[in-house]
Amino acid sequence: MQQTALENDQLVAPGLVREQTGVSVAKKERARETVGQPFVDNARMRCRNVNVHYGDKQAIRNLSLDIGEHEVISMIGPSGCGKSTFLRCLNRMNDTIDNCRVSGEIHLDGQDIYDKKADVVPLRARVGMVFQKPNPFPKSIFDNVAYGPRIHGLAQHKGELEHIVQTSLTKAGLWDEVKDRLHQPGTGLSGGQQQRLCIARTIAVSPEVILMDEPCSALDPIATAKIEDLIDELRENFTIAIVTHSMQQAARVSQRTAYFHLGDLIEVGPTEQVFTNPRHKLTEDYITGRVG
Amino acid sequence: MNQRLEGHIARRYDGELNHVHVSVIELGGLALDQIAKTLDALSEREVSAALRVLERDESVKQLEKRLDDEIVRVIARRAPVAKDLRSVIGMAKAVADLGHVERECVNVAQMALAFFDHGMSPPPNNMMRDIYSMGRTAASHLRTGLEVFDICDLERAIETVALRQELSQEFQCSLTLQKIRLFGELMRLSTLPGNATSRRELLG
Numbered sequence: 001m002q003q004t005a006l007e008n009d010q011l012v013a014p015g016l017v018r019e020q021t022g023v024s025v026a027k028k029e030r031a032r033e034t035v036g037q038p039f040v041d042n043a044r045m046r047c048r049n050v051n052v053h054y055g056d057k058q059a060i061r062n063l064s065l066d067i068g069e070h071e072v073i074s075m076i077g078p079s080g081c082g083k084s085t086f087l088r089c090l091n092r093m094n095d096t097i098d099n100c101r102v103s104g105e106i107h108l109d110g111q112d113i114y115d116k117k118a119d120v121v122p123l124r125a126r127v128g129m130v131f132q133k134p135n136p137f138p139k140s141i142f143d144n145v146a147y148g149p150r151i152h153g154l155a156q157h158k159g160e161l162e163h164i165v166q167t168s169l170t171k172a173g174l175w176d177e178v179k180d181r182l183h184q185p186g187t188g189l190s191g192g193q194q195q196r197l198c199i200a201r202t203i204a205v206s207p208e209v210i211l212m213d214e215p216c217s218a219l220d221p222i223a224t225a226k227i228e229d230l231i232d233e234l235r236e237n238f239t240i241a242i243v244t245h246s247m248q249q250a251a252r253v254s255q256r257t258a259y260f261h262l263g264d265l266i267e268v269g270p271t272e273q274v275f276t277n278p279r280h281k282l283t284e285d286y287i288t289g290r291v292g
Numbered sequence: 293m294n295q296r297l298e299g300h301i302a303r304r305y306d307g308e309l310n311h312v313h314v315s316v317i318e319l320g321g322l323a324l325d326q327i328a329k330t331l332d333a334l335s336e337r338e339v340s341a342a343l344r345v346l347e348r349d350e351s352v353k354q355l356e357k358r359l360d361d362e363i364v365r366v367i368a369r370r371a372p373v374a375k376d377l378r379s380v381i382g383m384a385k386a387v388a389d390l391g392h393v394e395r396e397c398v399n400v401a402q403m404a405l406a407f408f409d410h411g412m413s414p415p416p417n418n419m420m421r422d423i424y425s426m427g428r429t430a431a432s433h434l435r436t437g438l439e440v441f442d443i444c445d446l447e448r449a450i451e452t453v454a455l456r457q458e459l460s461q462e463f464q465c466s467l468t469l470q471k472i473r474l475f476g477e478l479m480r481l482s483t484l485p486g487n488a489t490s491r492r493e494l495l496g
Contacts, residue, residue: 275377289301
């Protein structure tokens with residue numbers, strides 16, 4: 001499998017063929033075969049032959065990948081490689097973009113999330129998302145966390161809601177820091193605390209999968225370390241897919257790493273193997289900081 | 293420049309890795325020279341060669357220390373991964389191994405001084421010939437290893453590693469032979485009256 005992928009790369013130098021003859025363009029449009037282990041036995045989400053187009057531009061080509069239960073999978077790659085696009089496919093966030101077309105199959109616990117009858121509101125409760133920039137609502141800390149359980153009707157009475165808020169803030173490692181000021185605005189917290197508040201808000205609706213799109217890129221190293229520690233703890237209860245530009249973060253927090261390049265999933269493997277002995281030259285070039 | 297280590301977007305990183313690489317080769321060259329001088333001291337009974345080995349010990353140690361520091365700096369600043377990580381770890385191990393070679397050379401050179409300058413009885417000639425031969429083999433193996441490391445020749449590296457088993461067996465045979473000879477020599481000395489000093493010297 002590896003040899004095939006390498007041969008493909010020898011045929012088509014990355015980034016060089018866009019303006020060449022039709023033959024070369026045809027070669028470029030052929031998806032590269034993924035090297036490594038994209039599939040797992042205990043898959044929570046199964047993605048098969050996923051293609052994403054923004055208008056005429058293809059952002060993801062024929063991607064197949066499993067996301068395993070209670071694993072943290074990190075997605076790395078240069079800007080524009082399709083990793084965030086793929087992450088947003090997993091809870092249909094791309095539906096909000098007019099000219100975005102998604103084809104292929106994405107299943108959550110065996111259910112096709114792109115089924116015409118599927119409702120995106122419960123889907124986004126089951127597959128929560130944490131964004132690059134902390135985005136607490138302009139409400140109190142309590143209301144930020146209570147918002148989801150309220151709209152999804154998860155709490156029958158006030159005591160239950162308070163229990164959910166406390167549990168979520170505790171799981172997000174924020175309870176001790178905010179328990180005495182729950183009714184102060186969430187926007188008054190530090191950047192790292194705001195991000196943990198967003199994580200608490202996400203887990204308050206008991207999702208199965210948490211998607212994180214560069215969750216630490218706006219945070220200092222101490223806040224980053226707290227979030228990474230939290231990710232490790234959350235793994236016991238949730239499945240986590242994280243997009244990161246920090247290779248060291250991917251190496252620290254994830255069990256599997258997926259490398260994306262120009263819309264192709266190039267390599268997936270155990271994180272320690274990807275960072276010590278990657279099988280694909282493109283992966284190696286990227287993680288070692290060489291021109292790929 | 294070593295092609296395996298270059299090609300980073302941060303060109304300064306290429307320079308840092310290549311500098312470590314070249315310094316490891318330099319340390320290897322010094323270690324080879326130390327072995328050659330040590331063997332000269334043993335086989336040719338050259339006291340000056342043994343003294344030269346001891347004189348150069350400090351500069352070799354300094355280079356070893358400088359390389360250790362540089363490797364730590366590269367790890368701290370660049371956080372190498374994949375083949376860069378393997379290269380850096382490989383070079384760190386090579387520095388440690390070459391340091392070990394240096395310390396053994398110093399030990400043997402001191403022994404040569406004891407034999408040929410301080411009046412201690414040297415081992416019999418046949419033992420010395422065997423030791424010299426083992427030293428030559430080890431030096432040749434080290435030279436090949438350094439050449440392979442310098443040009444990053446994978447095929448030759450595999451061949452060289454395969455030779456290790458053979459070399460190790462050869463060494464074991466030679467060592468066994470030395471022990472048998474040593475035992476024979478001890479037995480011979482024990483039958484002679486008044487040779488307690490020689491026996492103690494032989495036992496080290």
